[in-house]
Amino acid sequence: MQVKEFKPLIVAFCCNWCSYAGADLAGNNRLNYPAEVKIIRVPCSCRVNPTFILRAFQRGADGVILCGCHPGDCHYTSGNYYTRRRMAMLFSMLDYLGIERERTRVEWVSAAEGAKFAATMNDFVQTVTALGENKRLEDLRCKA
Amino acid sequence: MQSVTRQDLLDTALEKLADGTVSHVLGWSRGTFDYEATPTLFSDPDTLRTAFVWNDFCGANLSKYLIKHTRRLEGRLLVFLKPCDTYSFNQLLTEHRFERERVFVVGVPCNGMADPRKLKAQADGILSVTAEGDTLSVETLYDGTRTLAVADLLEERCLTCKSRRHAAYDLLLGEEGEVQDSARFDEVAAIEAMSPDERFAFWQKELSRCIRCNACRDVCPACTCEQCVFGNPSSGVENKAASNEFEEKLFHIIRALHVAGRCTDCGECSRVCPQGIPLHLLNRKFIKEINENYGVYQAGAEVGTRAPLVDFTLDDPEAETVVRRGDDA
Numbered sequence A: 001m002q003v004k005e006f007k008p009l010i011v012a013f014c015c016n017w018c019s020y021a022g023a024d025l026a027g028n029n030r031l032n033y034p035a036e037v038k039i040i041r042v043p044c045s046c047r048v049n050p051t052f053i054l055r056a057f058q059r060g061a062d063g064v065i066l067c068g069c070h071p072g073d074c075h076y077t078s079g080n081y082y083t084r085r086r087m088a089m090l091f092s093m094l095d096y097l098g099i100e101r102e103r104t105r106v107e108w109v110s111a112a113e114g115a116k117f118a119a120t121m122n123d124f125v126q127t128v129t130a131l132g133e134n135k136r137l138e139d140l141r142c143k144a
Numbered sequence B: 001m002q003s004v005t006r007q008d009l010l011d012t013a014l015e016k017l018a019d020g021t022v023s024h025v026l027g028w029s030r031g032t033f034d035y036e037a038t039p040t041l042f043s044d045p046d047t048l049r050t051a052f053v054w055n056d057f058c059g060a061n062l063s064k065y066l067i068k069h070t071r072r073l074e075g076r077l078l079v080f081l082k083p084c085d086t087y088s089f090n091q092l093l094t095e096h097r098f099e100r101e102r103v104f105v106v107g108v109p110c111n112g113m114a115d116p117r118k119l120k121a122q123a124d125g126i127l128s129v130t131a132e133g134d135t136l137s138v139e140t141l142y143d144g145t146r147t148l149a150v151a152d153l154l155e156e157r158c159l160t161c162k163s164r165r166h167a168a169y170d171l172l173l174g175e176e177g178e179v180q181d182s183a184r185f186d187e188v189a190a191i192e193a194m195s196p197d198e199r200f201a202f203w204q205k206e207l208s209r210c211i212r213c214n215a216c217r218d219v220c221p222a223c224t225c226e227q228c229v230f231g232n233p234s235s236g237v238e239n240k241a242a243s244n245e246f247e248e249k250l251f252h253i254i255r256a257l258h259v260a261g262r263c264t265d266c267g268e269c270s271r272v273c274p275q276g277i278p279l280h281l282l283n284r285k286f287i288k289e290i291n292e293n294y295g296v297y298q299a300g301a302e303v304g305t306r307a308p309l310v311d312f313t314l315d316d317p318e319a320e321t322v323v324r325r326g327d328d329a
C-alpha cells in the first residue's frame, strides 16, 4: 500500500506594506518557497483578529503564520505593536490548552527581505510537516 | 458569617430611599431555596423590608445589572457591592457602560461566600438553611438538622480572594479590608508545569462538558457587547453543533481572549457554570501572562486605565519568547 505523502496546508497572513511586498520580491528573485503556503493579504498585521487564525485552523490549515512590518516600521505607526501583544496572548493560550505551539508563528518581514520571506516559509513548512496533520484544532464539519 | 447584618444594609437602603437620594435599590432576594440569593431590583420600601436578603449566599455580583437598569429607569440607583464586585464596577465605568452619577454605591465587607454546590454535596434534601454565627444550621429531609461551618463551604474564588478592599464606594458599611496576597495563580502554574499532552487531556476533560448555555457570557461584567458573536448563526461558533475537540475549545479561547486585560477576576463565570468548569483558570492564565510580560495590571482597580491589550511599549517581548519561556523552567 502506498502512503500518501503529507503536504501541510499553511496559511500566511501578510501585511500589504511589508511582508506581502517581501513575498513579491522573493518571487521576482526566483527564490523558492513551498506551494503549500497560501497567502492572505491584509492591510496591516493588526487587522488579524485572533479568530482569523482559529478559523484558518478550523477550516483545515495545519499551520498559520502572521507576517508584518518590523516593529517601528508599521505603515500605520503602531499596528504591529498591538499585534505583538495579541498574538503573544493567543499563542500562550493555545500552548496552555496543549495545542502544539509550533503550528503558529509571527515573523516580521520587510519589503526588502525577499530572502528572509522564502527562508521563513521553508522553515515553517518543514516544522509543520514534521508535526503532521492538525488534529487538535480541526473542525470535522469543515472537512470534505 | 458576614460582619455587617441584613439590618445594617436594609436601614441604609430605606434611609436613602426615604430621603430621595435614590429611587431604586439593587440587592438580593431569596431564590427558590434558602441557599440561593437572586439579584433583585426594589423600588418600594415594603417589598424591601420583606424580601431583601443579605447572607452567606449573596455571591452574585450586581454591577452588570446597572447597565440595564440605568438605561431603563429614571433617577439614581443604590447598589450593594462587595469588594470584588467594585472592580467590575470600575471596569464598567472605564468602558462607559453607564454614568457614575446615576449610581450610589454602598460598599459591604465580605468574609467570603458559601458555594451552594458544596453545601448540597454535604447535605441531601435541604429544607432550610439558617445562619448561626460562623455555622449554618441546615434542616434536611433525611438526616435531621445538620450544623456546617461556613469556612468549609466557601466558594473557590473566595479561598483565593484578591482583595477585601473596595475599589469604589459612596458609603461604606463596616470595616474596610486590605488587598490580599492570594495564591490565585498557583493552579495556573500547576497546569503550565504539565506536559502538552497532559494539558490537552486536562482541558479536553473540562471543556467537553460545556453545554453552551452561555451563562458564563451572560453573567460576565466584561462581556457587555450588545451583539455577540456567539449569537450570530453565521459565525460558525454559535452553538455546539459538532462534538469534536476543536469546537469545544473554540468558544472558550474566543471568550477568554475577548475579556483578556479587562477581566477583573471576579469569578462569576466559574460560579454560574452549571457544569462546574473552572473557567477562572483560563482568565487567570491571561492575567498571569500580562502581569509577567507587560507589568502587573489589575483591571478595575482604578477607573480610566488602559487595558494591556489595547496598549503597548516599544520593547514588549516577541510572541515567540512569551510562549517559549516555559521551556527553560
Ligand code: SF4
Pocket (backbone or CB within 6 Å): B216, B219, B220, B221, B222, B223, B259, B262, B263, B264, B265, B266, B267, B268, B269, B270, B280, B283
Ligand atoms: S471572565 Fe469571569 S472572572 Fe473575568 S470578569 Fe468575566 S465573569 Fe468575572
Ligand code: SF4
Pocket (backbone or CB within 6 Å): B209, B210, B211, B212, B213, B214, B215, B216, B217, B272, B273, B274, B275, B276, B277, B279
Ligand atoms: S457557563 Fe459553563 S456550560 Fe455554560 S457556556 Fe459557559 S462554560 Fe459552557
Ligand code: FES
Pocket (backbone or CB within 6 Å): A015, A016, A017, A018, A019, A043, A044, A045, A046, A068, A069, A073, A074, A075, A076, A079, A080
Ligand atoms: S502596515 Fe505592516 S504591520 Fe502594520
